Amino acid sequence: MLELKGISKAFGGLRAVDDVSLRLTQGTITGLIGPNGAGKTTLFNTIAGALAPTSGSILFEGQPIQGLAPYQIYRTGIARTFQIPRPFGALSVLENVMLAPLQQLGEQFWNNLLRPGRIRQQERANREKAVQVLDFLNLTRLADEPARNLSGGQLKLLELGRTLMSDPKLILLDEPGAGVNPTLLGQITERIVALNRRGITFLIIEHNMDMVMNLCRPVIVMAGGRVLMEGEPETVRRDPRVLDAYLGGST
Ligand SMILES: Nc1ncnc2c1ncn2[C@@H]1O[C@H](COP(=O)(O)OP(=O)(O)OP(=O)(O)O)[C@@H](O)[C@H]1O
Numbered sequence: 681m682l683e684l685k686g687i688s689k690a691f692g693g694l695r696a697v698d699d700v701s702l703r704l705t706q707g708t709i710t711g712l713i714g715p716n717g718a719g720k721t722t723l724f725n726t727i728a729g730a731l732a733p734t735s736g737s738i739l740f741e742g743q744p745i746q747g748l749a750p751y752q753i754y755r756t757g758i759a760r761t762f763q764i765p766r767p768f769g770a771l772s773v774l775e776n777v778m779l780a781p782l783q784q785l786g787e788q789f790w791n792n793l794l795r796p797g798r799i800r801q802q803e804r805a806n807r808e809k810a811v812q813v814l815d816f817l818n819l820t821r822l823a824d825e826p827a828r829n830l831s832g833g834q835l836k837l838l839e840l841g842r843t844l845m846s847d848p849k850l851i852l853l854d855e856p857g858a859g860v861n862p863t864l865l866g867q868i869t870e871r872i873v874a875l876n877r878r879g880i881t882f883l884i885i886e887h888n889m890d891m892v893m894n895l896c897r898p899v900i901v902m903a904g905g906r907v908l909m910e911g912e913p914e915t916v917r918r919d920p921r922v923l924d925a926y927l928g929g930s931t
Pocket residue numbers: 691694696714715716717718719720721722723763
């Protein structure tokens with residue numbers, strides 16, 4: 681579904697991502713792990729278009745997407761969340777979810793004058809969809825709450841909700857379990873599984889090994905900007921190279 685060939689991203693002299701090649705199979709929940717600074721988020725940013733790769737190519741469903749703008753990549757069916765959630769704090773949870781879709785007609789001045797009926801219709805459909813998304817994520821009781829009042833875990837759920845508004849085929853989650861209490865963690869995990877059963881493919885960066893073991897197959901390990909190995913979670917966990925990378929050994 682997604683194929684990276686020789687992707688590199690340098691910041692000055694630092695090769696944050698260094699010649700990474702990998703394939704994601706449709707229908708999987710693939711884990712991406714590795715020590716701090718391994719290049720995981722940078723790799724996400726090159727896939728999602730936030731950063732242009734220094735070299736290499738990215739194919740999504742056979743089409744090259746490297747170098748496209750984030751909104752263009754979003755339209756192909758790839759949605760992502762951020763390691764640090766970025767909600768509009770003063771807006772309600774429902775409004776935050778409603779804001780996700782791009783190209784709302786109401787944002788274009790002439791449409792407001794010429795096609796007000798059409799805009800109201802689109803806004804109604806958008807709101808209905810956001811209501812369904814909140815219901816799916818068990819956030820309905822927080823719909824009118826300003827986003828700034830949410831806990832870390834609730835913000836992670838809100839981020840996931842925002843991705844769902846675009847009917848994505850592939851969702852990139854950057855540390856969905858970070859700073860989340862165990863109850864909410866179980867809930868997030870369970871919703872990811874439910875979405876995966878509906879056909880959505882996931883690539884998940886996560887440091888919580890229990891979550892990775894529960895959810896992800898296969899697991900890709902990065903260290904020092906490179907792919908160290910890929911395999912079943914149990915195999916990866918026991919591999920001496922992986923232990924070494926986490927302990928700050930050879931990379
Ligand atoms: N915009 C940037 N400018 C310069 N250096 C950067 C930039 N973004 C990341 N880096 C550097 O690139 C390397 C990889 O960072 P990245 O955030 O991708 O790691 P990560 O694997 O996501 O780590 P973590 O698990 O801590 O989130 C680090 O050395 C980081 O300092």
